[in-house]
Amino acid sequence: MDTNSFIHDLTAIVGTQGILINPKDTKSYNTDWREIFRGNSIAVIRPQNTQEVANIVKLCAQRNVAIIPQGGNTSLVGGATPPKQGNQIVLSLSRMNKIRNIDKIDSTITLEAGVILEEAQNAAKNAGLYLPIVISSQGSAQIGGIIATNAGGNNTLRYGNTREFVLGLEVVTADGQILHNLRRLRKDNTGYALKQIFIGSEGTLGIITAAVLHLHPYPRSTEVALCAVPDLDHALKLLHLFNNHNPAALQAFEYISQKGMDLVLKQFPELKCPLETKAPVYIVIELALPAQGNGLRELFETVLEHAFEEEIVLDAVLAESETQRQSLWRFREEQAESQKRAGANIKNDVSVPISSIPEFITRATKACEDLCPGIQVVPFGHLGDGNIHFNLVQPSNDNGNDFMSKSHDLMDAVCAVVYDLEGSFSAEHGIGQLKNYMMPSWRGGAELELMQKIKQSLDPRNLLNPGKIFPDTST
Amino acid sequence: MDTNSFIHDLTAIVGTQGILINPKDTKSYNTDWREIFRGNSIAVIRPQNTQEVANIVKLCAQRNVAIIPQGGNTSLVGGATPPKQGNQIVLSLSRMNKIRNIDKIDSTITLEAGVILEEAQNAAKNAGLYLPIVISSQGSAQIGGIIATNAGGNNTLRYGNTREFVLGLEVVTADGQILHNLRRLRKDNTGYALKQIFIGSEGTLGIITAAVLHLHPYPRSTEVALCAVPDLDHALKLLHLFNNHNPAALQAFEYISQKGMDLVLKQFPELKCPLETKAPVYIVIELALPAQGNGLRELFETVLEHAFEEEIVLDAVLAESETQRQSLWRFREEQAESQKRAGANIKNDVSVPISSIPEFITRATKACEDLCPGIQVVPFGHLGDGNIHFNLVQPSNDNGNDFMSKSHDLMDAVCAVVYDLEGSFSAEHGIGQLKNYMMPSWRGGAELELMQKIKQSLDPRNLLNPGKIFPDTST
Numbered sequence: 001m002d003t004n005s006f007i008h009d010l011t012a013i014v015g016t017q018g019i020l021i022n023p024k025d026t027k028s029y030n031t032d033w034r035e036i037f038r039g040n041s042i043a044v045i046r047p048q049n050t051q052e053v054a055n056i057v058k059l060c061a062q063r064n065v066a067i068i069p070q071g072g073n074t075s076l077v078g079g080a081t082p083p084k085q086g087n088q089i090v091l092s093l094s095r096m097n098k099i100r101n102i103d104k105i106d107s108t109i110t111l112e113a114g115v116i117l118e119e120a121q122n123a124a125k126n127a128g129l130y131l132p133i134v135i136s137s138q139g140s141a142q143i144g145g146i147i148a149t150n151a152g153g154n155n156t157l158r159y160g161n162t163r164e165f166v167l168g169l170e171v172v173t174a175d176g177q178i179l180h181n182l183r184r185l186r187k188d189n190t191g192y193a194l195k196q197i198f199i200g201s202e203g204t205l206g207i208i209t210a211a212v213l214h215l216h217p218y219p220r221s222t223e224v225a226l227c228a229v230p231d232l233d234h235a236l237k238l239l240h241l242f243n244n245h246n247p248a249a250l251q252a253f254e255y256i257s258q259k260g261m262d263l264v265l266k267q268f269p270e271l272k273c274p275l276e277t278k279a280p281v282y283i284v285i286e287l288a289l290p291a292q293g294n295g296l297r298e299l300f301e302t303v304l305e306h307a308f309e310e311e312i313v314l315d316a317v318l319a320e321s322e323t324q325r326q327s328l329w330r331f332r333e334e335q336a337e338s339q340k341r342a343g344a345n346i347k348n349d350v351s352v353p354i355s356s357i358p359e360f361i362t363r364a365t366k367a368c369e370d371l372c373p374g375i376q377v378v379p380f381g382h383l384g385d386g387n388i389h390f391n392l393v394q395p396s397n398d399n400g401n402d403f404m405s406k407s408h409d410l411m412d413a414v415c416a417v418v419y420d421l422e423g424s425f426s427a428e429h430g431i432g433q434l435k436n437y438m439m440p441s442w443r444g445g446a447e448l449e450l451m452q453k454i455k456q457s458l459d460p461r462n463l464l465n466p467g468k469i470f471p472d473t474s475t
Numbered sequence: 476m477d478t479n480s481f482i483h484d485l486t487a488i489v490g491t492q493g494i495l496i497n498p499k500d501t502k503s504y505n506t507d508w509r510e511i512f513r514g515n516s517i518a519v520i521r522p523q524n525t526q527e528v529a530n531i532v533k534l535c536a537q538r539n540v541a542i543i544p545q546g547g548n549t550s551l552v553g554g555a556t557p558p559k560q561g562n563q564i565v566l567s568l569s570r571m572n573k574i575r576n577i578d579k580i581d582s583t584i585t586l587e588a589g590v591i592l593e594e595a596q597n598a599a600k601n602a603g604l605y606l607p608i609v610i611s612s613q614g615s616a617q618i619g620g621i622i623a624t625n626a627g628g629n630n631t632l633r634y635g636n637t638r639e640f641v642l643g644l645e646v647v648t649a650d651g652q653i654l655h656n657l658r659r660l661r662k663d664n665t666g667y668a669l670k671q672i673f674i675g676s677e678g679t680l681g682i683i684t685a686a687v688l689h690l691h692p693y694p695r696s697t698e699v700a701l702c703a704v705p706d707l708d709h710a711l712k713l714l715h716l717f718n719n720h721n722p723a724a725l726q727a728f729e730y731i732s733q734k735g736m737d738l739v740l741k742q743f744p745e746l747k748c749p750l751e752t753k754a755p756v757y758i759v760i761e762l763a764l765p766a767q768g769n770g771l772r773e774l775f776e777t778v779l780e781h782a783f784e785e786e787i788v789l790d791a792v793l794a795e796s797e798t799q800r801q802s803l804w805r806f807r808e809e810q811a812e813s814q815k816r817a818g819a820n821i822k823n824d825v826s827v828p829i830s831s832i833p834e835f836i837t838r839a840t841k842a843c844e845d846l847c848p849g850i851q852v853v854p855f856g857h858l859g860d861g862n863i864h865f866n867l868v869q870p871s872n873d874n875g876n877d878f879m880s881k882s883h884d885l886m887d888a889v890c891a892v893v894y895d896l897e898g899s900f901s902a903e904h905g906i907g908q909l910k911n912y913m914m915p916s917w918r919g920g921a922e923l924e925l926m927q928k929i930k931q932s933l934d935p936r937n938l939l940n941p942g943k944i945f946p947d948t949s950t
Contacts, residue, residue, distance in 0.1 A: 105711055105830035107718075152662050161662060163671075164639065177921040186860040187627050187636060187826045188899040189675055191906060191918055191944050192926045196638075196671035200664055217719045236580055243582075244692050245766045248723025291720045295770055351662045355580035385661040424663040431666060443666055446652040450933070451667045457932030458925070469666050 003042060006063055010045055010089070013055045018095070020044040029070060029090045030082055037078035037433060040086030041068070046095045050170060050178055050209040056091060057207065057463075058176035066463045067091050069203035071145025072116065074137040076349075077432030079149060079202050083467055093144045096209060102127045107215045108167060108184045113144025113208050120213075129215035132159040144208045150200035152428030154252050157384030159216065161428070162199070168212035169195040174205070174459035184212045197454070202430055203465040205458045219251065219288035223296040224325040225304070228279035228315040232358035232383075235281050237312045239354075239384055241303050242285065249299060252286040253384035254332045260378045263393070264331055267338040271330060277315035283383065284332045335380045339393050342376065344400035346407050348390040348414045352423035357383060360421055364390055367413040372406050374398065387427040390414055431469045439471060478517060481538055485520055485564070488530045493570070495519040504545060504565045505557055512553035512908060515561030516543070521570045525645060525653055525684040531566060532682065532938075533651035541938045542566050544678035546620025547591065549612040551824075552907030554624060554677050558942055568619045571684060577602045582690045583642060583659045588619025588683050595688075604690035607634040619683045625675035627903030629727050632859030634691065636903070637674070643687035644670040649680070649934035659687045672929070677905055678940040680933045694726065694763035698771040699800040700779070703754035703790040707833035707858075710756050712787045714829075714859055716778050717760065724774060727761040728859035729807045735853045738868070739806050742813040746805060752790035758858065759807045810855045814868050817851065819875035821882050823865040823889045827898035832858060835896055839865055842888040847881050849873065862902040865889050906944045914946060 011019050020026050021043045029044045031037065042065065047053045060067050066088040070080040082088050097114040104127050111120055117131075117138040124131045133146060135153040147169070151162045159165075168182040171194075181195060198206050229235045235255065242250045256264075258280050265273060275282075287296045300318055307313040319325040339345045352360045365377045374395030381389040392410055394403035415425050415438075425442055426435055439448060452470065455462075466472075486494050495501050496518045504519045506512065517540065522528045535542050541563040545555040557563045572589040579602050586595055592606075592613040599606045608621060610628040622644070626637045634640075643657040646669075656670060673681050704710045710730065717725045731739075733755050740748060750757075762771045775793055782788040794800040814820045827835045840852045849870030856864040867885055869878035890900055890913075900917055901910055914923055927945065930937075941947075 103828070103830055105715070106828050108828075150664050150668070152664075156662060160639075163668070164635075173921065173925065177924070179921045179925065181922060183897050183899070184828045185826050185897075185899050185902075186829075187631060187857075187862045187902040189625050189627075189903055189905045190899055190901050190910075191914060191923070192680075192929060193625070193638070193671060193675050194922060194925055196668060196674075197929070199671075200668050205667075217722060240580070243765070246721070246723060246764055246769065247692060248721060289721055290718070294721065351660050353578070353581050353583075353659045354661075355578055382662075387662045422658050422660075424658070424660050424665055426665050427660075427662040428664055430664045435665075439666060446648065446654045447656060447669060448666070449652070450648065450654065450669055453932045454667060454672070454929065457928045 001063055001065070006065065007043055009059055010043060010056065013059065014045055014047050014052055018046045018048065020046070029073065029092060032075060032078050032081045033073055037081040039082035039084055041082045041088055041090045042086065044090040044092055046092045048095050050172065053091070053172045053207055053209055054176045054178050057172050057174065060089065060463060061174070061176060061461070064461065065089060066466050068465055069093065069148070069207045071113065071142030072137065072140040074141045074145070075149065075432055076429040077434035079430055079432030079468055080145065081433070091207065093142060093209070099123050100210065102129070103184070104128065106184055108212050109215055110182060110210065110212045111143055112210045113142060115143045117141045117143065117146060124215050125218055128218050130218040131213065131215055133162055133165065143211060147199055147208050147211055148201065148203050149430045152387060154254070154382065156382060156387070157253055158248065158251050165213045166195055166199055166211055167214050169198055169208055170210035171198050171206040171208055174464050179206070182210060182212050200430070202432065202468050204455060204469055205464065207464070217290035219290055221292050221294050221296050222286065222288045222325065223300050224319045224328050225285045225300055226275060226317050226328045226331065227283045227285065227313050228275050228277045229281040229283055229313055231280055232361060234312045235283055235383060236354065236357070238283065238307055241307060241312070245299055245303055249287045249289055249296060250384070251288040252284065254284045254381065255383035255388070256282040256284065256332055256335065256380050257378060259376060260335050260380050261331060263338040263342055263378060264334045267341045268334055271327070274317045275315045279314050282331065284328060332380070335378070339378055339391055343394040343396070344404050345394065346392040346410055348411060349427050349429050350390055350414065350418045350423055350425060351387045351427035352418060352421045354386045356421040356423070357386065357388065360388065360417055360423070364414045364417045367417060368392060368410055371409055371413055372403060375403070433467055436469055436471050439469065476538055476540070481540065482518055484534055485518060485531065488534065489520055489522050489527055493521045493523065495521070504548065504567060507550060507553050507556045508548055512556040514557035514559055516557045516563055516565045517561065519565040519567055521567045523570050525647065528566070528647045528682055528684055529651045529653050532647050532649065535564065535938060536649070536651060536936070539936065540564060541941050543940055544568065544623070544682045546588065546617030547612065547615040549616045549620070550624070550907055551904040552909035554905055554907030554943055555620065556908070566682065568617060568684070574598050575685065578659070579603065581659055583687050584690055585657060585659070585685065585687045586618055587685045588617060590618045592616045592618065592621060599690050600693055603693050605693040606688065606690055608637055608640065618686060622674055622683055622686055623676065623678050624905045627862060629729070629857065631857060632728060633723065633726050638671070640688045641670055641674055641686055642689050644673055644683055645685035646673050646681040646683050649939050654681070657685060657687050675905070677907065677943050679930060679944055680939065682939070692765035694765055696767050696769050696771050697761065697763045697800065698775050699794045699803050700760045700775055701750060701792050701803045701806065702758045702760065702788050703750050703752045704756040704758055704788055705786070706755055707836060709787045710758055710858060711829065711832070713758065713782055716782060716787070720774055720778055724762045724764055724771060725859070726763040727759065729759040729856065730858035730863070731757040731759065731807055731810065731855050732853060734851060735810050735855050736806060738813040738817055738853060739809045742816045743809055746802070749792045750790045754789050757806065759803060807855065810853070814853055814866055818869040818871070819879050820869065821867040821885055823886060824902050824904050825865055825889065825893045825898055825900060826862045826902035827893060827896045829861045831896040831898070832861065832863065835863070835892055835898070839889045839892045842892060843867060843885055846884055846888055847878060850878070908942055911944055911946050914944070
């Protein structure tokens with residue numbers, strides 16, 4: 001292919017402002033944010049509207065050039081990074097960042113793929129509405145990428161994953177057609193639910209250019225508690241009690257292990273645990289409802305009284321102020337940072353059926369301790385939806401190298417328990433190029449074959465984000 | 476094809492108990508329950524397990540015989556009825572009716588496709604759980620068909636459509652493979668969400684044999700009110716008020732027109748309207764939460780006090796007993812029956828964005844009155860999710876024939892307004908063979924082309940439920 005003429009034709013579509021070819025300009029697009037994957041590309045192209053995206057796709061199809069769609073470049077699995085060869089283009093949606101419409105009566109927001117999550121959240125809030133996708137990268141992650149990876153987050157137990165918010169999608173297909181499906185309907189049974197195919201497909205089936213999301217009323221009353229619980233079985237009973245009172249009030253139900261609490265207290269000496277009782281399991285619970293004065297405090301008191309009577313909870317503290325609410329949350333939020341400060345660590349983003357969490361933690365902990373005596377096992381996370389960050393920190397008497405040399409064995413040991421309990425090896429981060437080698441052993445047979453059929457049918461020449469999700473057979 | 480040898484081979488798979496060929500036995504399977512579509516078939520085959528389904532599909536693929544999957548045969552669009560030619564088989568899932576598992580901690584039920592919805596609801600209730608798919612055919616509709624049509628119902632505004640309950644599916648594909656995807660995970664981002672492709676695909680892409688559904692806590696406190704409201708704009712404001720207090724408490728928000736109220740009072744003289752004020756719009760509101768003593772009455776009183784102050788509500792009555800709750804609901808539930816008693820009538824199951832409901836009702840009413848002076852326009856239904864049953868009753872001075880001769884024009888006039896407001900011509904019933912001719916004009920272009928690509932890729936020989944969803948090009 002004549003690269004100069006290709007770049008000339010690309011420039012004709014998007015103008016000189018819409019194309020980057022200088023390595024110092026393209027570097028941040030060619031590398032993932034954790035700098036694990038470093039790729040190359042012919043150019044980074046930044047269209048301003050859907051028609052430009054369609055024209056780029058048509059041109060690339062003619063020239064047989066593959067396209068790596070990219071949003072905020074916050075993938076944790078290298079899902080938006082080009083390969084090393086440098087014979088592809090990165091298509092960044094970042095200039096398509098208009099909020100087209102917010103409808104207060106429909107509770108919907110219509111917005112382009114390049115809108116940053118936090119901006120969408122703020123726009124919703126200004127209209128009295130709530131976009132409950134809460135993830136740590138929300139200051140840079142973009143709506144298109146969030147939909148393409150079906151992002152999860154803290155509030156999934158109450159509101160579901162990103163998929164549940166998507167009412168309509170606008171998508172450019174692999175042959176450059178525009179799928180106009182920005183309807184904002186709650187009920188529409190007219191043929192195949194095409195939008196569902198693109199949600200979570202990581203840019204391999206089409207390029208999402210705009211979406212309609214369903215919003216919720218903005219929560220205006222909030223209560224937070226930290227509870228000490230004898231074990232994970234009792235934590236599940238506590239979850240059940242809250243669900244059985246007012247499911248919509250339960251906004252977060254997050255797990256901290258005793259080890260995790262100890263690490264935070266050690267690494268952040270300014271934090272003092274407000275509970276007198278030491279316990280194997282701590283839970284941060286947040287209740288929230290749209291209106292003021294919704295009786296959330298009474299709800300907490302009713303449920304906790306019952307929980308004390310049944311010995312489900314050993315000790316509990318209810319935040320008395322906004323400051324105290326934030327300080328209770330810090331025990332959960334500083335989990336990752338306290339682990340980082342404690343030395344080398346390994347992350348596992350896995351899920352199991354909620355009922356299997358106690359067994360999972362017990363078995364996976366033992367498996368890791370057997371492999372690596374002295375290891376610090378520090379699981380934490382979204383107990384309410386079954387998604388545990390089963391993180392591992394090096395033994396304190398180790399220099400970290402021995403520990404990291406066992407990282408593959410340790411991850412395999414954790415995954416073996418997850419597999420046995422019919423869980424998932426990627427709960428909310430997706431597959432990208434980090435985990436695609438695992439697909440045949442976990443989703444092989446009829447499942448993977450069907451996925452390949454769909455890929456083949458919608459993108460027969462493998463021009464959209466090749467090398468992601470499916471194992472790369474070319475190398 | 477040698478029919479005798481084919482029947483012999485089918486019998487070898489399912490045994491003589493599993494096959495019906497006598498016309499008197501097959502008639503009820505070959506005809507839809509409203510007796511609008513009358514088809515024929517080589518045989519009705521009733522497998523007992525998933526392996527038998529797979530074997531049947533493989534045999535049919537060898538012999539090039541198409542399969543009509545059938546559940547409770549309650550489709551409103553002829554979605555499970557074979558064509559007249561009689562060269563296909565009906566595959567009834569009704570003998571695959573085992574509930575495999577209920578997990579109280581996970582709040583899940585794993586069950587086979589042939590389980591009747593009401594049985595699944597009862598099994599859930601016995602475990603303290605709630606399966607909130609509430610449809611009028613629940614005494615005979617089966618889980619497989621419900622998933623294959625993504626059924627809606629009364630509780631959609633609170634819980635979503637059937638799609639939202641499906642955590643996992645077991646499916647037999649068109650080439651007879653079994654897709655084992657009965658995981659019960661809330662978060663699982665590992666490749667394409669295959670289950671989403673089968674939900675709502677009306678048996679044209681695979682045969683659903685089992686599912687895992689997510690259940691909710693069983694509602695134990697309930698309050699019902701009937702409100703008189705000045706117009707539909709105010710009805711939407713009232714909906715907003717309830718959502719802004721406790722979204723999980725709002726179980727149903729159902730619309731009755733003044734005409735609809737008058738018809739019920741006329742046709743059911745034993746019913747007396749408990750409201751003194753006549754109004755253009757009536758709303759039946761049901762609040763429900765899992766625990767007793769949840770302050771639902773206080774919630775009603777708080778919201779209604781506010782609504783009276785703002786003149787959103789003209790009059791309201793709150794049920795004081797279970798008997799009164801049921802009698803308030805009858806004004807909504809007798810809508811269809813009172814229309815039937817009033818003469819010939821035409822049904823339109825449509826949806827529009829919630830914010831467009833007032834405009835839709837005004838414009839569609841005028842269009843129908845222009846076409847047919849004296850017509851009784853009686854819209855009612857799921858205001859809270861945008862799904863209106865825009866029903867039409869003959870003029871009272873007409874013999875019904877004139878009116879019915881205009882039925883196509885009247886339906887077209889209603890649909891023209893729905894189209895203009897970016898609504899849907901089938902909100903919850905699906906396409907089947909009743910509405911497939913409408914697909915090109917409503918979903919034509921890139922959407923229909925993509926649907927056809929998926930069909931071609933998963934069922935290249937068109938052996939699964941041919942003639943449904945897509946316009947039949949063979950006749």
